[in-house]
Amino acid sequence: MQEKKKKSRTWVGYLLVCPAFLVMLAVVIIPICNSVLLSFQGEDGGLTWDNYLYFLTDDASIRNILFTLKVAVFTIVLALFISYALALYLRFSTSRVSRLVGHLYLLPRFVPSMVAVYAVINIVKDSGLINRISLLFEQNIKPGFLFDDKGIILVNLWFSIPFATMMLLAGLSGVSDSLVESARDAGASSRQIFTKLLLPLTFKDIMITGTFIFMSQIGAFTIPYLVGPNNPKMLGVALFQQQSSYADYPKAMALSVIMFLLCSVGAVLYIWTSLKDPEWAEK
């Protein structure tokens, strides 16, 4: 009797999960498999590596890949550096300013990305606010950020810093006050506490945050499309054009598989840490 009841509960479980899983299967999983198959299809319909070779040998597309990696690395390094400093400040300072920043730094995450990109463009474009203010002082500063990698990185930072700070602050909050105090009692300087205690303890958070930013940059579209240069361009933009302007699906699919592969290093880490979350551990 008990056994039978348990079995029927399992079936209810499958039934309840079914609609959501089927949507995922039909809309994401099958298309991804389909795109992998399609990426090996040559012009004559046979199997071929040509689509991949195209992206790995063509000068313009190699430049695109390198450009994407360059923007990603700059964004990661700058965002991690600034965010760690901000997180340290939020964790250890008790001043009123620090509490205020604690309230204010998360709001950008609720601003729709298109709106924020637009707002930043109005400041940094060559006829934007910075230029206009500089004219007041009889200078003519043209930042030259728009349609340039500096522009992409700047807008990226606007989005990445609040996110990275949130992640790193969560890590730093996990380091208990007593631990820091005991280290201080034992005579450690602030610098030693930072390099010997905080940095090793939050290393995992730093890695995860960096991975997140890396993955978001590989697939980035909106920001590079609006503020980035046309040549070289980031992979997300290249993929969009391959799909919608040239309608060359096998090539587009090959490029997206390349992007999947670049991301998968990060994805494995992300999924692994998410599933390892204690909240989801087996009871």
Added chain:
Amino acid sequence: MKRLYYGLGRRKFIEYILFAVFILFFYGPLCNMLILAFAGEYEYPDVIPQTYGFKWWDYVLSRDNLLSSITTSFLVAVLATAISLAICLPAAYAISRIKFKGRKLVMFSFLLTNAFPKMGIYTAMAVVFYQLNLMGTLPGVLLVHIVNTMLFMTWIPAGAFRNVHQQQEEAARDAGAGPVRTFFQITLPMAFPGIAVAAIYTFLASLEESQGTMLIGLPNIKTMPVELYGIILDFPASGGAVFAIILLIPSIILLVLLRKYVGPDTLSKGLKLR
């Protein structure tokens, strides 16, 4: 004594300078946009507009394509949230309460859209959608928005269901309530805050989704972010600002509501998944 005071003074000084940089970097662009939206005359090289008024609001609200994109946006967001709730809540309940084989696999599948480059997934979807004639249709766009938000629509409510004590459900069952009634009168109300957060995040994410809608929805379905791509590239600054602020208003209202009714814990859990 004097040196200590000097030291403290310099520290505060640096703190305030950095605070000003923080505010200018994150809030300066938004404030500037707010001012531009109410500009009347704003010629180069004015730093702030010469006159103020609702000129650009009239302009934006008189353009049919922009007006209809506002309706489309809200229609898509409401539908996507409703459908997502309908298919994800049962899954969330099953994941949190029933142990079955492949549970981890199901949860893993919901992570897919967040773990891979979005544009790659959208192009893969587009190829299949072409064959199914879903390109440029409302169902096609809705599917994009739904799979995008499935992660927080299942994970956050699953956490909420898990926090409802099973004894309370059992007590209701002992008092004679059937399983369906127990769910609707006991479990659902208690898990409501988590579900509300997930629903609001889904709504906001749907409102701001731009790249997938552009790829799948064009040329028939144009939401506000899709129109914004065009506006950013060829509109005067003040006209675009008005439109951007219309897109920003729902986020702010919902954020205020969330802060009022939901604890910071649930809020930040959702933020992390975002």
